[in-house]
Amino acid sequence: MTLTELRYIVAVARERHFGRAAEACHVSQPTLSVAIKKLEEELDVKIFERGSNEVSLTPLGEAIVRQAQGVIEQAQGIREIAQRGKDPLAGPLRLGIIYTIGPYLLPELVRHAIDMTPQMPLILQENFTVKLLDMLRTGELDCAIMAEPFPDTGLAIAPLYDEPFLVAVPAQHPLAQRKTISSEELKRETMLLLGTGHCFRDHVLEVCPEFARFSSDTEGIKKSFEGSSLETIKHMVASGMGVTVVPQLSVPREPQPHLVFVPFAAPVPSRRVVLAWRRSFTRYEAIAALRNAIYACELPGVARLTA
Missing domain, CATH: 3.40.190.290 (D-Maltodextrin-Binding Protein; domain 2)
Structure with missing residues (x-):
């Protein structure tokens, strides 16, 4: 599990669309889709329901995305602390x-x-x-x-x-x-x-x-x-x-x-x-x-x- 994968699932949860999420993350849609599939396989859960028009979160997926958002914020906090130690x-x-x-x-x-x-x-x-x-x-x-x-x-x-x-x-x-x-x-x-x-x-x-x-x-x-x-x-x-x-x-x-x-x-x-x-x-x-x-x-x- 990587921070990049967590950012991808948060982006898809926000955009409700793989193409728009890939664009927001500045990667190709296949790259984003493969990374999310890899994470789902690693966790052995389904995070997203893929519909014809819109992507939705599974109940477990909602909890995972919430936790992912917290992890991303904490990781950003580490960078901010390091930066603050130099010149804020x-x-x-x-x-x-x-x-x-x-x-x-x-x-x-x-x-x-x-x-x-x-x-x-x-x-x-x-x-x-x-x-x-x-x-x-x-x-x-x-x-x-x-x-x-x-x-x-x-x-x-x-x-x-x-x-x-x-x-x-x-x-x-x-x-x-x-x-x-x-x-x-x-x-x-x-x-x-x-x-x-x-x-x-x-x-x-x-x-x-x-x-x-x-x-x-x-x-x-x-x-x-x-x-x-x-x-x-x-x-x-x-x-x-x-x-x-x-x-x-x-x-x-x-x-x-x-x-x-x-x-x-x-x-x-x-x-x-x-x-x-x-x-x-x-x-x-x-x-x-x-x-x-x-x-x-x-x-x-x-x-x-x-x-």
Whole structure:
């Protein structure tokens, strides 16, 4: 039994597909399949049920994968302890970040990280919250910047900032002249939303739950459309397709000719952005250095948190 084999079964359990797991592990599918078959033969148990469309875990397989995840994490901990004995800031830090934060925080964060800790390059992974949580648990990431809430996974969490939301409307829209907009007023508008899987979509639906129904004849609602990214949706808003809700840091610092960002009336909806890492991660100084680099960013319009 090897760590490589354990990583393979964890990857298959996560992806529920041998091809995707092989791609995630940067090996060919035959290599991964042979290694898993060898492990099953060694343990004399069946870890996976191979279906036509999806791979599932056997009851014993679930217990084995849980144990494998723990072993992988402990093995990573040994490397971290060894690294910490030299220089905890020396060597890459694997940082995950969700799609609706990455484009707006990373450009400045990376510049500060290079200036403050050049010996600690950031290996970046942009993904959905659920995927980042999986990668944290399996040791593929050291830490991640995400927005609460997310499932309690026993991670250590440090709050970074509270970020208010604004309404993005076309420049010629009647709401563009308003100083504030209430969530109630958005019921009468065509709402543009991020696609399923984005946690920010859920945040918007908390502000405007009526749009979850996706019905053109629902009282007070015209229709809603989906987009793949906040930037794509903002372009759609600028072209007059509808309105949307955006986080503060996504608002351009220069005025936009076809787009206006209007604050919400009180109570202003917001999200809490946090840094999360495994409690067993031993490079405490690396986490502190990353937080310092984040706090060195301008972060206009957000409420910084230092607790």
